[in-house]
Amino acid sequence: MKKLYFLLFFCSVLLHSQERYFLNSDTRLYTSPNLSADFLGYFKYGAEVRVLSESQNGWQKVQSDNFNEGFVQEKYIAKRLNAKDVKIKDKENPILEGGDAYYGGNHLFVLAAGLKARALPDKNAKIREILFTGDPVPVNYLPVNSDEWVNINGNFNEEYAKYTLRKFLGARPNFDSLLKDFDKLDINAIGERKTLSERIVELAWNTDYSSLIPAYKRYTEVVKQINDPKLIAETELNMDLAKALANHKLPEQIIAFTQKAHYSLKGFKTKSVYISQTDLVKTFGIPPKKNKIGDECGIYLSDLFYYYPDLEVSVNEKENKAEIIKVFINENNKFIINPNAILDHTLSEKAFIEKYGTYIEASLKWPHHYSIIMEDSQFRLEFKDGKLFSVEIFYYC
Incomplete structure (x- = not known):
């Protein structure tokens, strides 16, 4: 009989833990079912928990999303959140609420x-x-x-x-404070200077383009101390990028810059990113591979794609239309943004940044990748081994 009771209890707890439960208020995870007990951590409104036990005098044992186990008052546990929830805020809770300029939730x-x-x-x-x-x-x-x-x-x-x-x-680090902390460091404390300058550079990318120059100025000092030629070259490139982005063009200037963008493919010049299927096959032959893709947003000309070694194209065979999605830049293919901006396989990344850096968007998370915005899309350019490798059009869903 005891085994039966245990089995029933275990099944009940297991079933309970598989249901989704949320906290309808700020609260804490206590070590025992008592408000005067020690606590393990802070919950914010909306946090999901796993319920591990039945109610015990108004308390329930729960598991947090990092697998801490403790107790929460039963009144704060709900199967769903409601707009009418009366949220009790914990002023000591370090978790930030949504609504700032950086994130919408906790x-x-x-x-x-x-x-x-x-x-x-x-x-x-x-x-x-x-x-x-x-x-x-x-x-x-x-x-x-x-x-x-x-x-x-x-x-x-x-x-x-x-x-x-x-x-x-x-809490979000303060960029100016980090600069001051760096400037106070002993010039011979290379390890500390390197660690702090890396943080400064990353925070600059998460702040605005105007922060990049002072960030890379300090990082360059450290890189020269380390005297790693590869790191020095990469940092010099990023400093060039920082200077270009600091003088970023206005959106309307960038859109005007790309308005007549097209390709030269094996000598055949497209009028835009579009080409007839007839001209496509005439220039590149029968595609080695065809495939249908999922296009839930309906952003491409068709869900049928032709894949060539040189390019990827969305093709509507019935209407004799093709849309160039991605081009691999080589001796046969060029990307022509306008008559004064012809990008070919000889274009170096450094030269690209120096000439067109004020028109581009860039991110530390995607090094050697750049984008140029248009009204409903953007061109994405990838560099490999210091040279232009590919150009891809990306549409907003």
């Missing part, structure tokens, strides 16, 4: 440079993402212990879960 910011987000709360687990100083990340539960892990996906979905250590998250 969040904190990354404090370290090149922070690894892992698939499990384990330093040896698979790396899911590299995060940069100043990146906002969703946080619904924050442990008190700085050496514990935080789930920065915000729920229990194992497929997308990402974890990092509590000590690397906090």
Whole structure:
């Protein structure tokens, strides 16, 4: 009989834990069912929890999204959130609410440079993402212990879960304060200067283009001290990029710049990104590969794609139309933005930045990739080994 009771209890708890429960107020995760007990961490309104036990005098044992277990008052646990929820705010809760200029939900910011987000709360687990100083990340539960892990996906979905250590998250760093901290360091403290200058560069990319020059100025000082030729060359390129982005053109100027963009493909000049299917096959022959793609947004001419070694094209065979999606730049293919901006396979990344850097968008997360905006789309340019490799058109859904 005892075995039967245990089995029924176990099944009840298991069923309970599989249902989704949310907290309808700020609260804390207590070590025991008592408000005067120690607590393990802070919950923010909307946090998901797993319920591990039945109600005990108004309390329930729960598991947080980083697998901490403790107790929460039952009145704060709900199967769904409601616009009429009366949210009790915890003034000591460090988690930031949505509504600032950086993130719409509960969040904190990354404090370290090149922070690894892992698939499990384990330093040896698979790396899911590299995060940069100043990146906002969703946080619904924050442990008190700085050496514990935080789930920065915000729920229990194992497929997308990402974890990092509590000590690397906090309020958004102040760019000017970091500059002052760097300038106070002893010039011979190369390790500290390198660490801090990397944070400054990453935060600059997460601030605005005008912050890049002072950031790279300090990083360049450190790189020259280290005297790594490859790192010096890369930093010089990024400084050129910083100077160009600081003088960024207005959107209307950029759109005018790209308005007549087209290609030269094996000597055949397109009028835009469009070409007839007849001319496509005449120039490149029968495609080695055809495939249909999922196009839920309806952004392409057709869901039928032709794949050539030189390019990828969306083709409407019935209407004899083709839309050039991606071109690999080589001795046969050129990207002509306008008569004064012809980009071919000899174009170096440095020359591209010097000539056209004021027209582009760039990101530290995608080095050697640049975009030029249009009204409903953008051209994305990729450089490999210092030369222009490909041009792709990307439409907004």
